[in-house]
């Protein structure tokens with residue numbers, strides 16, 4: 127891979143139409159909703175439900191799903207720690223562009239390492255990075271195992287699987303935490319509702 131920060135003699139090009147103009151047009155504020163959690167914790171389910179809910183309210187959102195990005199932009203990356211770090215960095219940069227475009231960008235990736243998520247947070251203006259932690263027990267994720275990957279990891283057929291033999295570092299200061307109540311996971315619409323309430327309360331769903 128080409129090393130980072132190798133470009134020299136480059137200049138920032140300003141554009142006459144800016145983020146505020148686009149936000150006004152869309153009557154919303156651009157931001158990044160970053161969903162992190164174990165495989166099978168419900169990240170994609172929340173991202174889909176949230177995008178449906180925002181769409182029905184006339185708000186423009188776009189989902190960046192880890193699995194999907196690995197089919198294109200990030201297809202050259204595997205699951206070694208340095209590949210995951212680059213995966214998150216690239217996705218953070220893309221999410222930043224979507225937020226600058228005025229959209230509510232919903233990124234759903236395991237993003238297991240705290241420092242990588244914090245790097246993405248630092249790319250955005252204060253308060254515009256909303257970290258959502260899918261705080262679901264490993265037991266539940268493993269019981270769901272929709273893709274059969276935990277079974278393969280337990281059998282030693284996948285090495286370095288998050289939660290099994292690769293670490294997941296939970297957020298220390300996330301904006302939103304989704305968890306079970308009395309051992310029951312909230313329905314997808316309820317999880318999305320929790321995020322929508324946050325966005326509403328913080329003024330992201332209007333321009334003023």
Ligand SMILES: Nc1ncnc2c1ncn2[C@@H]1O[C@H](COP(=O)(O)OS(=O)(=O)O)[C@@H](OP(=O)(O)O)[C@H]1O
Pocket residue numbers: 164165166169170192193196205209210211213214234235236237238273275284285286287288
């Ligand atoms: N070793 C290993 N560890 C974790 N996950 C694995 C691995 N190998 C493949 N997969 C599949 O890849 C999906 C995770 O991709 P991400 O880009 O979100 O991962 S990461 O943020 O770079 O850690 C993940 O998708 P989700 O289950 O939706 O989380 C898995 O389907």
Ligand SMILES: Nc1ncnc2c1ncn2[C@@H]1O[C@H](COP(=O)(O)OP(=O)(O)O)[C@@H](O)[C@H]1O
Pocket residue numbers: 163164165166167168169170171172270272311312313314317
């Ligand atoms: N809130 C929920 N209630 C019940 N089942 C859920 C919920 N969220 C996710 N699931 C189920 O759990 C499995 C994993 O969800 P998924 O969104 O694919 O997780 P991730 O993207 O984190 O890997 C899927 O079969 C999904 O239908």
